[in-house]
Structures are given as structure tokens and as C-alpha cells.
Amino acid sequence: MGMRIIGGEHKGRKIKQPKLCTVRPTKDRVREAVFSIIAAKLPNSKVLDLFAGSGAYGLEALSRGSKSAVFIEKNKKTVEVLRENIQMLKLEGDATVLPLDIKEGLELLSRNQQIFDIIICDPPYNRGLVKKTLIMISHYDILSHSGLMIMEHHRDEGIPQSEGNVFVCKQKSYGNILISVFQKT
Numbered sequence: 001m002g003m004r005i006i007g008g009e010h011k012g013r014k015i016k017q018p019k020l021c022t023v024r025p026t027k028d029r030v031r032e033a034v035f036s037i038i039a040a041k042l043p044n045s046k047v048l049d050l051f052a053g054s055g056a057y058g059l060e061a062l063s064r065g066s067k068s069a070v071f072i073e074k075n076k077k078t079v080e081v082l083r084e085n086i087q088m089l090k091l092e093g094d095a096t097v098l099p100l101d102i103k104e105g106l107e108l109l110s111r112n113q114q115i116f117d118i119i120i121c122d123p124p125y126n127r128g129l130v131k132k133t134l135i136m137i138s139h140y141d142i143l144s145h146s147g148l149m150i151m152e153h154h155r156d157e158g159i160p161q162s163e164g165n166v167f168v169c170k171q172k173s174y175g176n177i178l179i180s181v182f183q184k185t
Helices: 028-041 056-064 076-088 102-111 128-140
Strands: 002-004 013-015 046-050 068-072 093-096 114-120 141-156 166-174 176-185
Touching: 002 028, 028 056, 028 114, 028 141, 028 176, 046 056, 046 102, 056 068, 056 093, 056 114, 068 102, 076 093, 076 114, 093 102, 102 128, 114 128, 128 141, 128 166
Parallel strands: 046 068, 046 114, 068 093, 114 141
Antiparallel strands: 002 013, 141 176, 166 176
């Protein structure tokens, strides 16, 4: 089963998907909507892809002109597929994979004083991970001033309109999927 890069330098290239029932690939139209929202911030940006899975969001960002991407994914088999996708697209110099859970990964990035222009988060749906992740990102303060954080989540999953120093500036619905865009104040 494959997915493709939908824009930029690697447009049309297929990437592998992990063969796990816990990985839910994002539909092309949802990814396209996300990238139309963040297009102005993409050139030379530093991107963080949380709950990275195959890396589709981060790889798409690199294809569209981001300077670098960090991927956090804890599942070992999924990390293998993610690394294969990075190698296949020859993006090893621009991509860093952290095979950690979200809390460990965010702590490490904070300790290393890494700041990101764009954070894309696509956690498993309806497990309360959106709010927990928002709290951690606000706590570790790794989003640049006026940076954007994109949360893909189930429409029924309640999320706060603001958390710490980030607030919802835009939301778009695609069936049961809701894209919430947060900006740092």
C-alpha cells in the first residue's frame, strides 16, 4: 500500500506506508488543505512532524521547500518504513528521525533548544492525545514566535481554543476530520 507526495520537488513520488492497523494515512485532500494553509511559511522553515508514521507530512514539507524536518515516531517498525522513505527521496541531510515517544522527543528538542516554524501533529484519534500534546508543546516552548501548529484530529475530539501560548486561528472540517491551526502569541 502506498501514498504519494502531492506537491513540490518530489511531486508524484510514492512513499511506503507501515503495514500496521494503528497507522492511519492522511487523505491527499486533507494534506493538500494543510499545505495550502501553511504554504507562505514553508520556504526555509524548520518543521516538526509528531506521530510521524510514514513521514508523509514532513516529507511533503521538505518537498515543498522546508529547510529541515524532524520526525518523532515511537513504533520501531514504523520508524524503519519512515527511514526507508527518507532514503528513497534522498533527504537524509534534511531529515532527523527521533525514535521516541512524544514526551521524550519534545524534552530532547527543548533541551537542545530547537525551535520550529511549523509543527504538524497527527495523533491517533480519540485518545486525548491532542490536548496532551498541546500542553506539552506549550510547556516546552519549541514553536517559533508566530509559528504555526497544525493538529489533525477527529471532529468529536474536544480541544481547547487556546493552551498556554498557542491559540486556534483557523479550523477546517473534512468529514469526520478536523484540521485545527494554532498560532503562537
